Amino acid sequence: MEWDAETDILVVGGGGGLVAALAARESGAHVALVEKHDRLGGNTALSSGSVPGAGSRFQRAAGVEDSPDRMVFDVMRQTNGTAPQHLVRALAQESGPLVEWMVDSLDVPLAFVPDLKKVGHSVPRTHGSGGRQGATVVAALEQKAQDNGILVSPGNPVRRLLQDTSGRIAGAVIENAGAEHRIGARKVILACNGFGANKEMLRKYIPEIAEAPYFGHRGNMGEGIAWGLELGARLRDMGAxxxxxxxxxxxxxxxxxxxxxxxxxxxxxxxxxxxxxxxxxxxxxxxxxxxxxxxxxxxxxxxxxxxxxxxxxxxxxxxxxxxxxxxxxxxxxxxxxxxxxxxxxxxxxxxxxxxxxxxxxxxxxxxxxxxxxxxxxxxxxxxxxxxxxxFHTQGGLDVDANAQPLRNDGSAIENLYAVGGAAVGVSGADGNKGYCSANGLLAALGLGRIAGRHAGRML
Ligand SMILES: Cc1cc2nc3c(=O)[nH]c(=O)nc-3n(C[C@H](O)[C@H](O)[C@H](O)COP(=O)(O)OP(=O)(O)OC[C@H]3O[C@@H](n4cnc5c(N)ncnc54)[C@H](O)[C@@H]3O)c2cc1C
CATH class of the missing domain: 3.90.700.10 (Succinate dehydrogenase/fumarate reductase flavoprotein, catalytic domain)
Structure with a gap:
C-alpha cells in the first residue's frame, strides 16, 4: 500500500491514550498519537483524576490492607456479577503497578487518598492528583510523551481504519486541513472513548440518559465503536x-x-x-x-x-x-x-x-x-x-485481557486494540448502577498500559 507516513503503533485519541502510547514506547517502538481536537485531554482532562490502585505501595505505607483479589470481589459485587470478569481481574492486577509506574516513571503527581472509601470500594483505594486533577494528569503525560519521542499530533481526526489485502488492520486515514492522509501502522490502539457526545447512539443504546446533559468531552462520538462494528467486532454492556x-x-x-x-x-x-x-x-x-x-x-x-x-x-x-x-x-x-x-x-x-x-x-x-x-x-x-x-459511557467493543477486540466467534481482531471508553468497561450490565469510583480512568489508563505493552511486544 502507498502511505503518506508510517509508524509502528498508532494511538487514536489523546486522553487516556497517552498512557497507551507511553507504554508502547517502552518497547522501543516508533509511536504516533493523533487527536481529533486541537488540544489533548478528552474526558481524562475533565475528570477528577482519581485512579484505583489495589495493593499499591502507597496504600501499604498508609497501613491499608488491600489486594487485586479484594478489588475483583468489590467490582463483581457492585455489578451483581455482570462485569466481564477477565477484564476486572486484569485491571485489578494492573491497578497497583499502574499507579506506581505513573508516579515513578511518568512523573504523574498521584497520591493515595486514605480517608475515603469511595463508591463500590470496600477500602480506601483511590489515588488522586492535586491542583486541576485530571488536567494535571494529562499535562504530566503530555510532557512525558514529548520527552520520550512520541509523535503527538492534535487536530488530526481519524476518519477510518485501513486493512491490508488479507483483512488485517494496517493503518488509518486521518484528515488534516481538509485533506486525507494514509498512515501505515503495524498496530492501532483505539483510545477515542465512547459515545457520550453522540445523541443518536445514546438514544439507541441508553435511552434513559439520552436527553440528560452530557458533562464529558465533545469529541467522544463513538467512532471507534462504529469502526469495530464494521470489522465484525461484538459489543458488550452497551447500556452501561x-x-x-x-x-x-x-x-x-x-x-x-x-x-x-x-x-x-x-x-x-x-x-x-x-x-x-x-x-x-x-x-x-x-x-x-x-x-x-x-x-x-x-x-x-x-x-x-x-x-x-x-x-x-x-x-x-x-x-x-x-x-x-x-x-x-x-x-x-x-x-x-x-x-x-x-x-x-x-x-x-x-x-x-x-x-x-x-x-x-x-x-x-x-x-x-x-x-x-x-x-x-x-x-x-x-x-x-x-x-x-x-459523564461517560461504559459499554463498547468487547475485548480480551490484552485489550484486543473480539469478533462474534470469539477470535481477536489482529493488530487492533481498544481501551478506555472505546472498549467495554468494568461497570457491568445494569445501566448506571455498576460504576465503582475511578473505574473509568482505570479502564482508560490500565487497559491503555496493557494494550501499549502488548502491542509493543507483538511487533
Ligand atoms: C467531569 C468528569 C469527571 C470524571 N472523574 C473521573 C475520575 O475521577 N475517575 C475516573 O476513573 N473517571 C472519571 N471520569 C470518567 C473518565 O474521565 C473517563 O472514563 C476516561 O477519561 C476515559 O478516557 P478515554 O481515554 O477513553 O477517553 P478521553 O479521555 O475522552 O479521550 C478520548 C480522546 O479521543 C479523541 N477522539 C475521539 N474520536 C477521535 C477520532 N476519530 N480521531 C482522533 N481522536 C479522536 C477525543 O477528542 C478525546 O480527546 C470523569 C468524567 C467526567 C466527565
Missing part, C-alpha cells in the same frame, strides 16, 4: 454508563460526592429525600433526573465544608461562584433557595434521627441508607443546588 447525580446548577461544576459520603444527603425542591444516597453518584443519577425540574440539593454542614474546601478545586469554584449557600436555620436557608423550607427542616430532623440511631440499630432509614458518615449534621448548614447528567 457513568452518570453523576450532583453537578452544581447552573455552574456546571462537579459537586464532590465526598459531601454525601461524609454525612450529607439529597433533597428535592419539595425539601424531601427521595433516594438511598449510598447507591453512589452514578447510581443516584436517574433518581435525581426523576425529580421536578431534574433538580436536587446537597445538604451538609460546616464541618464537611471545612473538609472539602482545601481538597476539591471544583468545590472551591462552586463556593467562589456563590453556589454554596450557608445558614444556621435550615427552614430559612431552604426557603431562600426556592425549596419548601418547613418540609426541609422536618427532613433534616428525620435524617439526623436516622443517622443518630444507625450505630446502635443499623436499620433506621426510610430509604435504607446505613452509612451516614459524620452525620447527624449540625448548624451552620450548607446547601448546593445540583442536577444530574451523563
Amino acid at each position: 454508563y457513568q452518570g453523576h447525580a450532583s453537578v452544581s446548577h447552573p455552574q456546571g461544576a462537579l459537586m464532590t460526592w465526598s459531601a454525601i459520603e461524609r454525612g450529607g444527603f439529597l433533597v428535592n425542591l419539595d425539601g424531601q429525600r427521595f433516594v438511598d444516597e449510598s447507591l453512589g453518584y452514578s447510581g443516584c443519577t436517574t433518581a435525581v433526573r426523576s425529580q421536578r425540574e431534574h433538580i436536587a440539593f446537597v445538604i451538609f454542614d460546616q464541618r464537611i465544608h471545612h473538609y472539602l474546601e482545601p481538597k476539591a478545586q471544583d468545590y472551591r469554584d462552586i463556593v467562589a461562584h456563590g453556589g454554596a449557600r450557608q445558614g444556621a436555620d435550615m427552614e430559612a436557608l431552604g426557603a431562600a433557595r426556592g425549596l419548601d423550607g418547613r418540609s426541609l427542616a422536618d427532613t433534616l430532623a428525620c435524617y439526623n434521627s436516622a443517622a443518630g440511631g444507625a450505630a446502635t440499630d443499623g436499620d433506621t432509614d426510610l430509604f435504607g441508607r446505613k452509612d451516614f458518615g459524620g452525620a447527624p449534621l449540625c448548624p451552620p448548614f450548607i446547601l448546593v443546588k445540583v442536577t444530574a447528567g451523563l
Whole structure:
C-alpha cells in the first residue's frame, strides 16, 4: 500500500491514550498519537483524576490492607456479577503497578487518598492528583510523551481504519486541513472513548440518559465503536454508563460526592429525600433526573465544608461562584433557595434521627441508607443546588485481557486494540448502577498500559 507516513503503533485519541502510547514506547517502538481536537485531554482532562490502585505501595505505607483479589470481589459485587470478569481481574492486577509506574516513571503527581472509601470500594483505594486533577494528569503525560519521542499530533481526526489485502488492520486515514492522509501502522490502539457526545447512539443504546446533559468531552462520538462494528467486532454492556447525580446548577461544576459520603444527603425542591444516597453518584443519577425540574440539593454542614474546601478545586469554584449557600436555620436557608423550607427542616430532623440511631440499630432509614458518615449534621448548614447528567459511557467493543477486540466467534481482531471508553468497561450490565469510583480512568489508563505493552511486544 502507498502511505503518506508510517509508524509502528498508532494511538487514536489523546486522553487516556497517552498512557497507551507511553507504554508502547517502552518497547522501543516508533509511536504516533493523533487527536481529533486541537488540544489533548478528552474526558481524562475533565475528570477528577482519581485512579484505583489495589495493593499499591502507597496504600501499604498508609497501613491499608488491600489486594487485586479484594478489588475483583468489590467490582463483581457492585455489578451483581455482570462485569466481564477477565477484564476486572486484569485491571485489578494492573491497578497497583499502574499507579506506581505513573508516579515513578511518568512523573504523574498521584497520591493515595486514605480517608475515603469511595463508591463500590470496600477500602480506601483511590489515588488522586492535586491542583486541576485530571488536567494535571494529562499535562504530566503530555510532557512525558514529548520527552520520550512520541509523535503527538492534535487536530488530526481519524476518519477510518485501513486493512491490508488479507483483512488485517494496517493503518488509518486521518484528515488534516481538509485533506486525507494514509498512515501505515503495524498496530492501532483505539483510545477515542465512547459515545457520550453522540445523541443518536445514546438514544439507541441508553435511552434513559439520552436527553440528560452530557458533562464529558465533545469529541467522544463513538467512532471507534462504529469502526469495530464494521470489522465484525461484538459489543458488550452497551447500556452501561457513568452518570453523576450532583453537578452544581447552573455552574456546571462537579459537586464532590465526598459531601454525601461524609454525612450529607439529597433533597428535592419539595425539601424531601427521595433516594438511598449510598447507591453512589452514578447510581443516584436517574433518581435525581426523576425529580421536578431534574433538580436536587446537597445538604451538609460546616464541618464537611471545612473538609472539602482545601481538597476539591471544583468545590472551591462552586463556593467562589456563590453556589454554596450557608445558614444556621435550615427552614430559612431552604426557603431562600426556592425549596419548601418547613418540609426541609422536618427532613433534616428525620435524617439526623436516622443517622443518630444507625450505630446502635443499623436499620433506621426510610430509604435504607446505613452509612451516614459524620452525620447527624449540625448548624451552620450548607446547601448546593445540583442536577444530574451523563459523564461517560461504559459499554463498547468487547475485548480480551490484552485489550484486543473480539469478533462474534470469539477470535481477536489482529493488530487492533481498544481501551478506555472505546472498549467495554468494568461497570457491568445494569445501566448506571455498576460504576465503582475511578473505574473509568482505570479502564482508560490500565487497559491503555496493557494494550501499549502488548502491542509493543507483538511487533
Ligand atoms: C467531569 C468528569 C469527571 C470524571 N472523574 C473521573 C475520575 O475521577 N475517575 C475516573 O476513573 N473517571 C472519571 N471520569 C470518567 C473518565 O474521565 C473517563 O472514563 C476516561 O477519561 C476515559 O478516557 P478515554 O481515554 O477513553 O477517553 P478521553 O479521555 O475522552 O479521550 C478520548 C480522546 O479521543 C479523541 N477522539 C475521539 N474520536 C477521535 C477520532 N476519530 N480521531 C482522533 N481522536 C479522536 C477525543 O477528542 C478525546 O480527546 C470523569 C468524567 C467526567 C466527565
